[in-house]
Every structure is written in C-alpha cells, then in structure tokens.
Amino acid sequence: MRQMVMVGFLQAQNCTTLASAWRHPDARSDFTTAAYYQKIGQVLEEGKFQMGFFDDRLAMPDIYGGNPAEVVANGVRVVKIDPVATLMAMGFGTKYLGIGSTASTTYYEPFDVARRFQTVDHMIGGRAAWNVVTSVNDGEAHNMGRDQHMEHDARYDRADEFMEIVLRCWDSWDDDALVVDKVSGLFAHPEKVRQLKFNGKYLKSNGTFTVPRSPQGHPVVIQAGSSPRGKIFSARWAETVFVGYPDLEDGKKQYAEFKAAIAGHGRDPDKVTVNTIAYPVVAETRSEAEDKMALIDSLYKEVDGLSLLSEALNFDFKKKGMDEAFTAEELEGMSGMQAMRNRVMQQTKRNPTVRDFLEVTRRGRPREAIVGSAKDVADHLEHWFVERACDGFVIAGTHTPGTFEDFVKFVVPELQRRGLYRKEYAGATLRENMGLPRMRSADWGLAPL
Numbered sequence: 001m002r003q004m005v006m007v008g009f010l011q012a013q014n015c016t017t018l019a020s021a022w023r024h025p026d027a028r029s030d031f032t033t034a035a036y037y038q039k040i041g042q043v044l045e046e047g048k049f050q051m052g053f054f055d056d057r058l059a060m061p062d063i064y065g066g067n068p069a070e071v072v073a074n075g076v077r078v079v080k081i082d083p084v085a086t087l088m089a090m091g092f093g094t095k096y097l098g099i100g101s102t103a104s105t106t107y108y109e110p111f112d113v114a115r116r117f118q119t120v121d122h123m124i125g126g127r128a129a130w131n132v133v134t135s136v137n138d139g140e141a142h143n144m145g146r147d148q149h150m151e152h153d154a155r156y157d158r159a160d161e162f163m164e165i166v167l168r169c170w171d172s173w174d175d176d177a178l179v180v181d182k183v184s185g186l187f188a189h190p191e192k193v194r195q196l197k198f199n200g201k202y203l204k205s206n207g208t209f210t211v212p213r214s215p216q217g218h219p220v221v222i223q224a225g226s227s228p229r230g231k232i233f234s235a236r237w238a239e240t241v242f243v244g245y246p247d248l249e250d251g252k253k254q255y256a257e258f259k260a261a262i263a264g265h266g267r268d269p270d271k272v273t274v275n276t277i278a279y280p281v282v283a284e285t286r287s288e289a290e291d292k293m294a295l296i297d298s299l300y301k302e303v304d305g306l307s308l309l310s311e312a313l314n315f316d317f318k319k320k321g322m323d324e325a326f327t328a329e330e331l332e333g334m335s336g337m338q339a340m341r342n343r344v345m346q347q348t349k350r351n352p353t354v355r356d357f358l359e360v361t362r363r364g365r366p367r368e369a370i371v372g373s374a375k376d377v378a379d380h381l382e383h384w385f386v387e388r389a390c391d392g393f394v395i396a397g398t399h400t401p402g403t404f405e406d407f408v409k410f411v412v413p414e415l416q417r418r419g420l421y422r423k424e425y426a427g428a429t430l431r432e433n434m435g436l437p438r439m440r441s442a443d444w445g446l447a448p449l
Helices: 034-046 069-074 083-092 110-123 138-143 152-171 228-237 248-264 286-298 302-313 328-332 338-348 354-361 374-386 402-417 430-434
Strands: 005-010 051-054 098-104 128-133 178-181 186-188 195-199 204-208 220-223 240-243 273-278 280-282 370-372 392-396
Touching (some): 005 240, 034 051, 083 098, 083 110, 098 220, 280 286, 280 374, 280 402, 286 370, 302 354, 338 354, 374 392
Parallel strands (some): 051 098, 098 128, 240 273, 273 392, 280 370
C-alpha cells in the first residue's frame, strides 16, 4: 500500500520557516548547540519521519532597507550556521532518520560538494541527502566575493553542468572497488576507479574522485525549483522534490504535469517523490489548536514579511510604499524566486503592491496552516495524498521542538491507524526508507566514464 513520505523542515536558528518562531514562549534558544539539533532529530525519529531537511541561505535577509540593524534586532533569520556540520550533529544523535542539507551550485565547486556529501553519507551510515539550490540574491553574492547574483536561467544552466560532475564523481568508484586486503596488498581495484574528464561552458573538472561509494551508493538528491526553468531542472535531476502548491486542485494539476515531465526525461516518475509543505497546528481539541494558532499569529511583525520578501525576490521592498504598485520594469528585475513573483501577479491580475505581496505570499507567516485536532489534520493530509496532489509532506514548524512533538504525539498515530504511514523504518539507509533505488549516473542518462 502506498504510504506517505514525511520530512521535517529545518533551519539553523529557528528550525522552521517562520522568522517569528524564536519569539514563541516554548521555543528553545540553544540553537548553536549540538544538543538542540539532536533533540529535534530524536523527536522526528520517534515519529518515523524519513528525513529532516536543512534549508539555507548564504546571507542574512538584510536587503530590506540596505541595513542589517533592523533584521538583527528583530531576529529575522539572522543566524545561519553551517548546515552540513549541523547535519552531522543530528546524524550522530539518531539511527534511522535521513538528514538533508543545502549547498549552492552557484557559489560552491562540484568536487567539493561531491566529496563533502559523500563523506557525510559514510559517517552517518547512508542517510544523507543534498538539497540542490542555485541561491537567490545579491546578499549571497556579496558574501561570496561576487558583485551580483547570476541571472536566473543562467544559474540553472550552470547547475546542469554541476550535476553532471557531481553524479559522475559519485559514480567513478564501483560498489566493490575498495578491497583493503592486507594479505595480497591490494587496496582497491584500479580498473574499478575511473577518472573524470569534464569540460563545459561554465565548469570543468578533470581528475580522480577520492571517496568510495557509500552504504546507499551516494546521497539522495533533493530539489525545490518552482519557476518554469526550475521545474525543468527538478524533473531532470531530483530524486525527491519539495513544493508549495496553493490549493488541492492546483496541486493535482501540477503534480500530474511534473510526473509527466519526469517521464519525458526517460525516468520513472514513481521513483521521484513530490512533497508539499504543510503547517500543522494540532492539539487534543480543535479549540485548543485555535488558541495555539492565535498565539502564533500574534508573534508576527511586518518587518518579518518585508525582509523575507526582499531576500527571496532580490529587491528592496523598503523602496516602495505599501500601496504603491510595482512597475513592469521592477517586476521584471526581480531575479530571485520568480515563481513567487509570478504567483502574486497571477492572483492580483494587475501590477501588485507591497501589500499584495504580503497578503498573497503570507511571507513570514504560516501559509494556510492546518489547525485542529489529530483527526482534522490527518483528514487534510489524507485528502491531498489520496487525491494525488503529493506523495508526502514537508512539515514546517511554527516553533521547535513543540510543533514536531505535537505532530508526533497526535497526528502520526492517527495516520498509522489509517494505514497511510509506516510504523517502522524499512531499513538502515535513507533510500530504503524513502523507497528510492540505488542510482548510477546512467540512470540520469549520462554516458559512462
């Protein structure tokens, strides 16, 4: 029987997408310690989540107003410790939970990413995943020594080459290449370790990769591109995809279109999972959950939404009055998350204002939170799952670890009772627990080394 994928959405500092989460009276504030992440990982593992996933940016969201003082004072996602190191801390505190981390194809080098994530996969027993991003704004460019961020589609063109190099690195060792036979003196079969030679428009890499295959072959590849170019990239490369569909009917339509796009690349769409974001606010009763939601809403500040919009769209929203319409040139110049801009324009059916962006995106607030009892939340998740709008959910917390503790306590047993969610892990690796096959570069249509 088809069963749900469940992913915990995490970030350094808040371990949630909400900038206001740190203000919640029950939120832990020891987010620079290993114990913080290990506790969250253990809660997710108790709930049989397949994966905890760390989002990341390479800069504070300080484009708003051109001055970091306001976002620092208000704690708008200002702490972003390295997610790969954080992943390791969580991995050492868990046994079965898969853990994914973000790394940018725009600001890192493919050999480095391939080596780092393959090493992590060894260290935590085949439970690692890499979230492939192209980054979004000039703040990241400045931190990484660049004058400005690359143009949107060019970032994905570079990322295509990046993927070819990483996947070929991971495929350059055969599963049985490593021998370490002290009697014969053979360390590894030389014919089973191949050299990479790649020369592209943006990148080149020529050499021999240094890390053998891991217990699951190599890390799982995650992607979340939602622009037209981003969707093409996801359909080509991703093994699991994170999406944010606005409603059920649109979700069913986009889900079917994306699965068809995967098949169009010669890949099996049933072996690529699509997981939509969900904000559950759950309690023993619906009334108690509504009280929780009222508290969460009270924590939001307008600077949260404006700072996060400026970050996501690479445009300083402080330059515009709240009810001043953006010009066509300004909209065209938003080079960050273009799918977000497009959605606002489609829903307003005119040149939107700053207020329109805040209301449509609900940036900094839980968008369409699922508020209620265990039955209420489970009914909602089941409906989306059964109607084929998704294969699972990326659970975004309103505060941590409380959101995940409530979900595991109330919702997980209800989903298990309905036969929609596993009661035990299927195996030791992330691929086993997500029902994903071991992959070689040929499975992406790449020629063998």
